[in-house]
Amino acid sequence: MPFHHAARIALAGLKTNKTRSALTILGIIIGVTAIIMVVSLGQGAKDLILSQIEGLGARVIGIIPGRQPKGPTDVLATLTASLTERDFSALQRKENVPYAQDVIPVVFGSETAYYNGQTYRPTLFGGNESMADIYDSYPERGRAVSADDVRSAADVVILGWTVADTLAPGQDLLGDRIKIKGRNFLVIGIMPKKGGASFINFNESVFLPYTTAQKYIFGIKYFNRIIIRADSEAHVAVTVEDVKATLRELHGITDPDKDDFGIETQADLLKTVGTVLSTLTVFLAMVAAISLVVGGVGIMNIMLVSVTDRTREIGLRKALGATNRNILTQFLLEAIILTGIGGIVGILLGAGLSFAISLVISNVFGLAWDFTFPVGAAVLGILISTIVGLIFGLYPARKASHMSPIDALRHE
Amino acid sequence: MPLMEVKNLEMTYTDEDVATPVLRGLSFKINRGEFVTVMGPSGSGKSTLLHILGLLERQSGGEYFFGGKQTSEYSEDEIAKLRNKKLGFVFQSFNLLPRTTVFENVKLPLLYSGIKEELWDTMARKAIDAVGLSHRLDFEPSQLSGGEKQRVAIARALVNNPEVIFADEPTGNLDSKSGEVVMDIIQKLHNEMGHTVILITHETYTAEYAERIIRLRDGMIESDTKVLNRRTGKLFQK
Structure with a gap:
């Protein structure tokens, strides 16, 4: 069966259960929104802080008294009178x-x-x-x-x-x-x-x-x-x-x-602070990504209910000539389309909220805060949510595809 | 060569070590173009027989030849293809997709047929026309009467122009008037388009359309007789 037919069947299946479809993807929407917001706001904060450091001037060198610690176990020598x-x-x-x-x-x-x-x-x-x-x-x-x-x-x-x-x-x-x-x-x-x-x-x-x-x-x-x-x-x-x-x-x-002294340049500081902030952002984004897995479990749960609910439909389709693969594709596509839509909505929502927050920060607090749309995080968000759909949709889809047509038709 | 032939067909359901024999050694042939009615009291195994003949279920014993070939030699996908191309089903409970128009419901088998999409609309219109529902194209099942629903189901069974139409108590959920309309359509398909029809019923007025009646009792054939179609007077000719 050509792919666009399969996609159309899946879409029709989702459309007949609009409320359920919407509720199903809520977890994915929230997860992707969180990722986009963390990355976008993290980038904004990083830009702001780095611009502050740059404001000190690229030509400025700071000399700090005392021996500088060489590692975490090195006790800072407090010879501050040097x-x-x-x-x-x-x-x-x-x-x-x-x-x-x-x-x-x-x-x-x-x-x-x-x-x-x-x-x-x-x-x-x-x-x-x-x-x-x-x-x-x-x-x-x-x-x-x-x-x-x-x-x-x-x-x-x-x-x-x-x-x-x-x-x-x-x-x-x-x-x-x-x-x-x-x-x-x-x-x-x-x-x-x-x-x-x-x-x-x-x-x-x-x-x-x-x-x-x-x-x-x-x-x-x-x-x-x-x-x-x-x-x-x-x-x-x-x-x-x-x-x-x-x-x-x-x-x-x-x-x-x-x-018995240390030297700081703006370049050092930019590098150190930039690394710390990026690490923090990545860490937070990963925490947000965990919520996507939770969303995926939600999808699986609802898809399983959906498969049971639509047992008769599956039986009918098989009686009319659908192969196991047709049914598998249909339910897998439903899951992937759901999570894909969830990903897109999440990206829009996350970008919108981040933009609103950036407006509030720059207007109310008077900080030079720029909104950045995190393209990488957006691509990753769609990718991860689609993969989540694929993984968590597979089990319900397999279950549906292996139903015997007559058991399915008898199901009340 | 008969279209369908069963030899010593058996079906036993096993549930938690309790074996329930439903069909116990049936043998008969059905030729192209026959109108066969399977009758019998409930529990006699007539639905199970139809499911096996309709390739919805595999028998547990005996042989079933469809088109001269052992059905056990067909793969799952080949069976799906046979169901799609050669067989049409009409169920007692209609089994239409809810919230889906008549037009889309009838097109459903075409989705799995490999037939070019450009032809779908024409084929679906033709099938809907054959059951006299052209004015209901954009209706959803919930807007139709029981008789109309069953006619949509017949159009759906018809759309791929199958060789055999299986009808499992097609009038069971209908009043006798709309039941007659449905049966007249099935009769017409048989007479004018040459479809082989295998009908399960326990209603005598429905059985009047048959040219051959197979009676089952306790999973065995009680009688297999050629009868005069009391509606058309046509006698089954071999």
């Missing part, structure tokens, strides 16, 4: 790191700020005059930290929007003084209100010269980071090597395994 003013000056010298455009020492930590009886505990970032440029943290009003501020360890701060708004609601703090660790700091700048997610929550941060932060607030002589910006992307790799060589020489290290 980056000092001496390292900073050495890295600034062109003969050591020729392609470094900016070198910024960074100290950070939390400390309570006071103003007029109000308190707030922001994250303090101490840096130099290049900090505002690298972090894109220019104040909305007032000025950024200057080289003079750094040299003189001036008592000046730039407040994040939330910090200013909490300490003095509805009041302009610019030119006023706030108190941190019993010392007065002149507010020289106020940051704009920033939306969106970022690695630094600018709204809840306070920026100040690193010299001031080291001396008067944290009481330390080392840095939590040294940030270097290369003059071009092409020079990032060679700059990383220059930094390593300079620091090793300075710290008297000959064995690279004993480095």
